[in-house]
Amino acid sequence: PLAFLNDPSLLKTDALIDGQWVQGDSRFDVDDPATGLKLADVPNLGAADAERAVRAANAAWPAWRAKTAKQRHAILLKWYELLMAHSEDLARIMTAEQGKPFAEAKGEVGYAASFVEWFAEEAKRANGETLPQFDSTRRLMVLKQPVGVCAAITPWNFPLAMITRKVAPALAAGCPVVIKPAELTPLTALAAAELAVRAGIPAGVLNVITADSANSIAVGKLLCASDVVRHLSFTGSTEVGRILMAQSAPTVKKISLELGGNAPFIVFDDADIDSAVEGAIASKYRNAGQTCVCANRIYVQDGVYEQFVQKFAARVQALTVGNGFEDGVVQGPLIEPAALDKVQRHLDDALAKGGRVVAGGARLEGQFFQPTVVADANADMLCAREETFGPFAPVFRFQTEQQAIDAANDTEFGLASYFYSRDVGRIFRVAEALEYGMVGINAGVIASEHVPFGGVKQSGLGREGSHHGMDDYLELKYLCLGDI
Numbered sequence: 221p222l223a224f225l226n227d228p229s230l231l232k233t234d235a236l237i238d239g240q241w242v243q244g245d246s247r248f249d250v251d252d253p254a255t256g257l258k259l260a261d262v263p264n265l266g267a268a269d270a271e272r273a274v275r276a277a278n279a280a281w282p283a284w285r286a287k288t289a290k291q292r293h294a295i296l297l298k299w300y301e302l303l304m305a306h307s308e309d310l311a312r313i314m315t316a317e318q319g320k321p322f323a324e325a326k327g328e329v330g331y332a333a334s335f336v337e338w339f340a341e342e343a344k345r346a347n348g349e350t351l352p353q354f355d356s357t358r359r360l361m362v363l364k365q366p367v368g369v370c371a372a373i374t375p376w377n378f379p380l381a382m383i384t385r386k387v388a389p390a391l392a393a394g395c396p397v398v399i400k401p402a403e404l405t406p407l408t409a410l411a412a413a414e415l416a417v418r419a420g421i422p423a424g425v426l427n428v429i430t431a432d433s434a435n436s437i438a439v440g441k442l443l444c445a446s447d448v449v450r451h452l453s454f455t456g457s458t459e460v461g462r463i464l465m466a467q468s469a470p471t472v473k474k475i476s477l478e479l480g481g482n483a484p485f486i487v488f489d490d491a492d493i494d495s496a497v498e499g500a501i502a503s504k505y506r507n508a509g510q511t512c513v514c515a516n517r518i519y520v521q522d523g524v525y526e527q528f529v530q531k532f533a534a535r536v537q538a539l540t541v542g543n544g545f546e547d548g549v550v551q552g553p554l555i556e557p558a559a560l561d562k563v564q565r566h567l568d569d570a571l572a573k574g575g576r577v578v579a580g581g582a583r584l585e586g587q588f589f590q591p592t593v594v595a596d597a598n599a600d601m602l603c604a605r606e607e608t609f610g611p612f613a614p615v616f617r618f619q620t621e622q623q624a625i626d627a628a629n630d631t632e633f634g635l636a637s638y639f640y641s642r643d644v645g646r647i648f649r650v651a652e653a654l655e656y657g658m659v660g661i662n663a664g665v666i667a668s669e670h671v672p673f674g675g676v677k678q679s680g681l682g683r684e685g686s687h688h689g690m691d692d693y694l695e696l697k698y699l700c701l702g703d704i
């Protein structure tokens with residue numbers, strides 16, 4: 221699939237350190253999850269290379285922070301324009317290595333680029349403050365300054381957007397970055413880095429360290445232990461997030477974490493059922509269920525339960541599964557065999573505990589799984605507690621509003637939640653009661669560059685996107701000027 225790029229030079233297969241493309245001593249393969257075929261190989265770098273990148277970033281920091289906000293704005297805007305101009309190629313690379321349908325990949329490129337555009341603009345608005353003095357001989361001010369070298373460890377499910385959402389605010393704030401992309405999807409990251417170079421981001425300001433899963437652990441340790449790295453941003457599993465947080469304790473590093481979810485999707489009796497069905501489809505089956513904000517548990521009130529299940533199952537059965545490059549395909553392969561195993565485990569467990577398959581229910585040849593719906597789900601099932609991260613939707617039944625709220629909140633996670641209702645009182649009661657960082661009300665897809673994305677409880681720390689998204693990359697410095 222990568223033979224047909226409009227601009228073949230976007231297929232970068234080397235890492236980027238200090239403005240130099242680095243081959244590395246050893247390499248690892250990047251495969252197409254739809255076919256199992258090798259696409260390319262990339263450098264398998266280790267701690268020493270990461271150290272070199274951190275030093276290069278630190279050396280590049282003074283000149284980068286010394287640029288005016290408007291100069292950084294102009295470079296970021298150029299990067300945004302290049303990402304958009306090459307969106308077809310970027311989407312092609314993404315579908316090839318990640319598997320999502322090509323139209324969805326193009327959507328992600330636009331979404332990813334929107335963070336660069338947004339933070340290019342925000343660069344100019346990192347305003348400080350002047351404060352009322354507590355004594356007439358003094359004047360008080362607050363400066364905002366870049367934190368320093370930032371590290372970003374990113375996942376495979378959004379190979380581009382999870383990079384730009386971290387890197388764009390860091391760069392806008394005046395920080396250099398070291399990116400460690402997911403080992404399953406490094407090619408999208410490298411293509412974006414090539415465009416960053418073309419946009420004029422100076423050597424050392426943006427570095428990309430590729431590493432396989434074993435070396436990613438070593439690179440992660442180095443980045444956490446480094447006292448030059450002042451901020452670590454991670455998107456991925458809660459399990460790895462906890463490890464990185466612990467590893468960052470000795471250097472008291474600032475951290476932003478966007479971790480797992482266990483999103484409830486609640487449909488009340490008074491909902492518009494057709495709209496709820498469409499919302500559930502979009503929320504659950506996007507990226508084959510492999511997003512941290514995908515509906516994981518669908519709760520439907522007794523009075524509309526059978527109606528919802530029937531309509532939902534019919535829509536799910538009509539979803540076309542296949543290679544993301546084929547026309548009409550809306551669900552691609554899962555990322556790796558372990559992902560299929562997890563879906564199967566959740567399905568088997570649900571069936572053993574009284575679940576009823578109403579759509580799909582089978583693994584297909586290769587790394588594909590039928591979009592699946594199981595009715596009569598209950599709280600004892602694994603899928604009630606764990607994030608499935610695949611195309612499997614359990615539908616639970618509830619009677620009262622309070623039962624739905626209690627069930628929704630009965631988890632250590634708190635990222636996205638959704639509910640459907642047309643009752644204005646209920647909308648406020650439920651929205652306020654859900655212990656989640658984000659609530660979609662009569663909406664199944666809610667992310668955008670200008671809203672604060674993030675979770676509470678064990679779903680993470682900090683918010684990405686919006687005018688709050690630069691806060692993590694800026695230090696406040698209080699100045700007290702006396703003897704006026």
Ligand code: ADP
Pocket residue numbers: 373374375376377400401402403432433436437438439440441455456457458460461463
């Ligand atoms: P997922 O469950 O989405 O695969 P992971 O949390 O396993 O997410 O991985 C997300 C990112 O974290 C990837 O870039 C991966 O290489 C990296 N990673 C995984 N384990 C570690 C670790 N122990 N230290 C540093 N990075 C890690």
